Each structure stands twice: as structure tokens, then as C-alpha cells.
Amino acid sequence: MTGASPIERTSGAPLFSNNKLSVLRKHPYFADLEPEAFDQLCRYAKHTTLKRGTTIFSKGDPGTSLIAVISGTVKISISSPDGRNAILNLIEAGEIFGEIALLDGLSRTADATANTNCELFVIDRREFIPFVRSQPTLAMKFIELLCERLRRTSDQVEQVILQNLPGRLASALLRLSDKHKPQGRTISITQQEISEMVGMTRESINKQLRAWAIRGWVRLEHGAIVVLKRETLQELVDAGANDGE
Amino acid sequence: MTGASPIERTSGAPLFSNNKLSVLRKHPYFADLEPEAFDQLCRYAKHTTLKRGTTIFSKGDPGTSLIAVISGTVKISISSPDGRNAILNLIEAGEIFGEIALLDGLSRTADATANTNCELFVIDRREFIPFVRSQPTLAMKFIELLCERLRRTSDQVEQVILQNLPGRLASALLRLSDKHKPQGRTISITQQEISEMVGMTRESINKQLRAWAIRGWVRLEHGAIVVLKRETLQELVDAGANDGE
DNA sequence: ACAGGCCTGTGAAGCCATTCACATCGGCCT
DNA sequence: AGGCCGATGTGAATGGCTTCACAGGCCTGT
Numbered sequence: 001m002t003g004a005s006p007i008e009r010t011s012g013a014p015l016f017s018n019n020k021l022s023v024l025r026k027h028p029y030f031a032d033l034e035p036e037a038f039d040q041l042c043r044y045a046k047h048t049t050l051k052r053g054t055t056i057f058s059k060g061d062p063g064t065s066l067i068a069v070i071s072g073t074v075k076i077s078i079s080s081p082d083g084r085n086a087i088l089n090l091i092e093a094g095e096i097f098g099e100i101a102l103l104d105g106l107s108r109t110a111d112a113t114a115n116t117n118c119e120l121f122v123i124d125r126r127e128f129i130p131f132v133r134s135q136p137t138l139a140m141k142f143i144e145l146l147c148e149r150l151r152r153t154s155d156q157v158e159q160v161i162l163q164n165l166p167g168r169l170a171s172a173l174l175r176l177s178d179k180h181k182p183q184g185r186t187i188s189i190t191q192q193e194i195s196e197m198v199g200m201t202r203e204s205i206n207k208q209l210r211a212w213a214i215r216g217w218v219r220l221e222h223g224a225i226v227v228l229k230r231e232t233l234q235e236l237v238d239a240g241a242n243d244g245e
Numbered sequence: 246m247t248g249a250s251p252i253e254r255t256s257g258a259p260l261f262s263n264n265k266l267s268v269l270r271k272h273p274y275f276a277d278l279e280p281e282a283f284d285q286l287c288r289y290a291k292h293t294t295l296k297r298g299t300t301i302f303s304k305g306d307p308g309t310s311l312i313a314v315i316s317g318t319v320k321i322s323i324s325s326p327d328g329r330n331a332i333l334n335l336i337e338a339g340e341i342f343g344e345i346a347l348l349d350g351l352s353r354t355a356d357a358t359a360n361t362n363c364e365l366f367v368i369d370r371r372e373f374i375p376f377v378r379s380q381p382t383l384a385m386k387f388i389e390l391l392c393e394r395l396r397r398t399s400d401q402v403e404q405v406i407l408q409n410l411p412g413r414l415a416s417a418l419l420r421l422s423d424k425h426k427p428q429g430r431t432i433s434i435t436q437q438e439i440s441e442m443v444g445m446t447r448e449s450i451n452k453q454l455r456a457w458a459i460r461g462w463v464r465l466e467h468g469a470i471v472v473l474k475r476e477t478l479q480e481l482v483d484a485g486a487n488d489g490e
Numbered sequence: 491a492c493a494g495g496c497c498t499g500t501g502a503a504g505c506c507a508t509t510c511a512c513a514t515c516g517g518c519c520t
Numbered sequence: 521a522g523g524c525c526g527a528t529g530t531g532a533a534t535g536g537c538t539t540c541a542c543a544g545g546c547c548t549g550t
Contacts, residue, residue: 080407081485088402104392109399132385139384140377146391147349153398154354157333160405161444162325165507190527199406204507206529222516222527240326410537435497446538451499467497467546 027094045121056112063101063108064125072118087196168198170233185227290366301357308346308353309370317363332441413443415478430472
């Protein structure tokens with residue numbers, strides 16, 4: 001289950017190009033951190049490049065590192081013994097993941113795999129925890145990060161328990177389109193991936209999307225979805241459940 | 246939606262009896278905190294007593310306080326427009342809740358109601374945040390708390406997406422029985438409440454429990470469930486899904 | 491001790507989503 | 521161009537869970 005973790009084999013700390021770090025620097029979590037604290041944080045980092053499909057870590061592994069995505073996207077997912085699997089989150093360039101195991105020192109709660117070719121920075125727990133203790137601002141940043149994650153995850157529980165297919169799909173689309181604002185309303189994702197994010201089958205997702213496409217609420221492209229009627233989908237989520245006809 | 250929050254109307258800080266505080270003091274989160282830090286934490290607290298069924302706060306309220314349960318239990322839940330509702334957590338004496346809104350200053354993510362008559366301590370954000378900043382140990386404690394919550398909530402997402410009724414019910418029973426170790430294997434809870442915790446109907450839950458009772462895996466009492474075959478239920482969860490016959 | 495309210499137990503009917511089984515399309519590699 | 525593979529599109533059959541409709545049990549208040 002565990003397999004070789006490619007991260008552990010990374011060669012020693014190289015020099016970092018400033019444009020790579022700037023992706024992180026721009027992120028809300030680090031933007032208003034003191035420059036010297038940020039620099040010191042980066043001093044603990046190791047650089048890695050991964051090919052699409054590579055396992056970064058698996059659920060249950062002893063997790064001792066925080067990982068920042070410089071380019072590409074990472075898939076956080078879990079899978080059941082009978083082969084079904086669920087995507088919990090997609091981490092994009094400029095975001096970080098693996099913070100839970102880093103901060104509490106316990107095992108990883110999910111699998112992480114490179115969803116595209118990726119460039120990553122890896123920060124190890126051993127040197128990191130004392131640093132956090134000494135930097136109240138950084139600790140508060142992590143508290144904020146954890147709060148945000150908790151809000152998102154609670155939301156997910158809410159969706160999955162209270163909403164049916166249309167509601168869940170709509171709210172997944174809205175969330176994804178919020179995240180990809182720069183690309184306009186186009187979401188680059190396969191229907192297979194969406195189905196694993198909302199926890200229903202690809203076929204069901206496809207039929208619902210098609211129905212919405214006919215009504216002009218979305219447009220389907222190959223490997224992408226364009227949200228046309230944002231408000232309508234939002235209403236559908238708020239209304240609770242049943243499809244709007 | 247909001248309604249009068251009984252907490253805001255609490256009269257000024259009274260003197261606290263030490264035996265009440267001792268419930269908190271014993272909790273893992275505070276046990277190894279410096280005594281003076283703990284005392285100062287308590288200085289910010291207000292004491293309140295609530296009757297069963299009272300709303301403590303509602304989803305969407307501006308949340309500015311952390312609440313500790315001295316006695317009784319508090320239900321954290323959410324509800325959909327069409328009347329369905331889901332229990333996210335039951336907070337018992339010695340535990341705290343409401344930490345997300347306290348720490349990030351945003352609105353409450355769920356409803357909280359007194360599930361029994363309760364005694365609570367309420368700590369306000371205004372005076373609390375600067376205090377956390379100045380106490381790295383306390384900040385680390387909250388980071389641990391948030392990590393634990395996040396693990397639990399992620400687990401819930403995993404359960405709800407990947408498991409069917411038997412799996413979800415079994416894992417809910419196991420979790421509840423872990424929490425109530427002192428009472429042996431008896432879980433005091435109604436089937437209605439369990440159904441709202443696992444996100445399925447009371448009727449379905451009842452039928453499954455009955456089937457397990459016949460096989461001798463559990464025993465049903467009025468308002469309680471006794472887990473008899475812990476291992477069998479655990480296997481059922483691990484196996485993935487389908488009922489053990 | 492009786493009434494009313496929550497809790498439990500159970501069957502029949504229906505429905506939403508899954509499962510299964512294909513057909514088609516597009517892109518990429520050789 | 522041909523071939524392949526991953527992604528999309530769709531219908532029919534199946535099934536797990538819900539919905540609905542009651543019946544009985546246990547506890548509590550008066």
C-alpha cells in the first residue's frame with residue numbers, strides 16, 4: 001500500500017530560483033508574513049519534480065513533511081477496499097498540502113498523487129515545528145489554514161449528507177469555477193474526476209450535465225465544462241436538492 | 246435564522262468553583278498547559294446554564310466565542326431547507342467547540358444546540374486572540390485540536406462517500422463506543438440521533454440494527470445500544486461495504 | 491392511573507442512482 | 521493513415537434506501 005515515497009529520495013537542498021518562490025510568496029498565507037520568516041521557511045525546503053501519476057504519499061504513511069506546489073496539480077484522494085475512490089481536493093500551484101500530518105506528527109489521512117507533472121517544495125517536520133513555535137505569526141497563519149480546511153471539509157460533509165446529485169454537482173462546479181477565476185468560467189476537468197469529487201458515478205454525472213447543457217446552463221467540451229448560468233446553479237444549491245425541473 | 250443567542254445575554258463574570266474548572270483542566274488539551282496560562286484563559290470565561298433544546302448559535306451567525314462544556318452534551322448539526330438535518334458531532338463534558346469561528350473570526354459553520362441541560366463556559370474572541378499570540382504553547386494546542394477535528398471530519402467524508410449503510414452505521418457505533426469507554430459498551434443514544442449522524446433514515450437504521458441484534462452483534466435497549474461484537478463490526482468497516490451476509 | 495409524547499418496530503411501494511453493456515468521439519503515437 | 525486509448529454519451533435492468541403508513545412500547549407529567 002505504501003510504496004516508495006519519491007519525496008524521501010530527493011537530493012539535498014539546491015539553490016532556489018526566485019521566480020519559483022514567488023508563486024508561494026504571492027499566496028495569501030505567506031503574503032503578509034515577515035520576509036525573514038519566509039526566507040527561513042524556504043531554507044528548510046527541498047525541491048522535487050514528479051511525473052503525472054506518481055504517488056507522493058499514501059494514507060497511513062508516517063507523515064513528516066509539508067509540501068508546496070510550485071507548478072502542476074496534486075490530487076488528494078482516498079480509496080476503499082472494493083476499488084471505489086473519492087477525490088477530496090485538488091491542490092494547484094501556489095497552494096500547500098500535507099499540513100495535518102506535519103503539524104500533529106501522525107499518519108497521513110489520504111493519498112496524494114501528482115495529477116499532472118509537478119514541481120514541489122518539501123518541508124520536513126523535524127526542523128519545522130520548533131520554527132513554528134518561535135514564530136507566532138506563522139503559527140497563526142497555520143491556524144487560519146486549518147480553519148479554512150475545516151470549513152471546506154465540513155461543507156463537504158454537509159453536501160454529501162443533505163444534497164442529492166444535482167445539488168452536489170452544482171456546488172462542485174461552483175467551487176471549481178471560483179478557484180479557476182483566471183480561466184473565465186471554463187473548468188478543465190474530466191467527468192470522471194468530477195464524479196469522484198462528488199461521490200457519484202460518471203454515468204449519472206454525465207446525464208445530469210447533459211440535461212443542463214440542453215437548458216443552456218453549462219456547455220460541455222472535451223475535458224472541460226463551461227458554467228454559463230452561475231446564478232441558476234447557485235439557486236439550485238440553496239433550494240436544497242431537487243432538480244429545477 | 247439567527248434568533249436570540251442566549252450566550253450574549255449572560256451576566257458578567259462570576260467567581261468560578263474549582264471543581265467546575267477541573268473538568269476542563271483534566272482534558273488533554275489543557276492538561277499540560279502552564280497553570281498560569283490556564284488561569285488566565287479562565288479569567289476570560291463567562292459561565293452559563295442552558296436548558297435542553299436551547300439554541301446556542303446558528304449557522305451563519307457571526308461567531309466570536311469559544312465554548313467549553315462543563316456538564317451535559319451539545320449537538321453540532323446542520324439542516325437543509327427541506328427539513329432534513331445532520332448531526333456532525335456531539336460535544337460532551339470536558340470538551341470545547343466553536344473554535345473555528347473563534348480562531349478565524351468568520352461566521353459559524355453549523356448550528357449548536359443543548360442536547361441536554363448544560364453548563365458552559367464562554368470565552369470571547371476579542372480578548373482571546375492576542376492572548377493566543379502571546380502563548381506559543383496554547384497556539385500549538387489549538388493547532389493540535391484543529392488537526393484532530395480535521396482528521397475526524399475527513400474521515401466522515403470518507404465514510405459517507407465510500408461506505409453504504411452497514412459500514413457507516415458500524416463505524417458510527419465504534420466511534421461512539423470509544424468515546425464512552427467509562428460506560429462499558431453501552432451507548433446512550435436514540436436511533437433517530439444515530440440516523441442523523443450517519444445521514445440515513447431512522448427506519449433503515451432500525452432494520453439494520455435489528456438484523457445485527459438477531460445475530461448477536463449488538464443488543465438494543467430503550468434509548469441505548471450495546472455493542473457486543475466489536476471486532477465483527479470493525480471487520481465490516483474494513484471490508485469496505487457489503488453487509489456480512 | 492391515565493394521557494400524550496417520544497421512541498421503537500415493520501411492511502409495501504416507489505425512486506434515485508448504480509451497474510452493465512455498448513456506441514461514439516477526439517487526440518496522440520507510430 | 522491507421523490504431524489505440526481515454527473521455528463522452530445513452531439505454532435497460534437492478535437494487536439500496538427512502539417514503540409512507542401504522543402499531544406497539546416505554547416514560548413522564550399531572
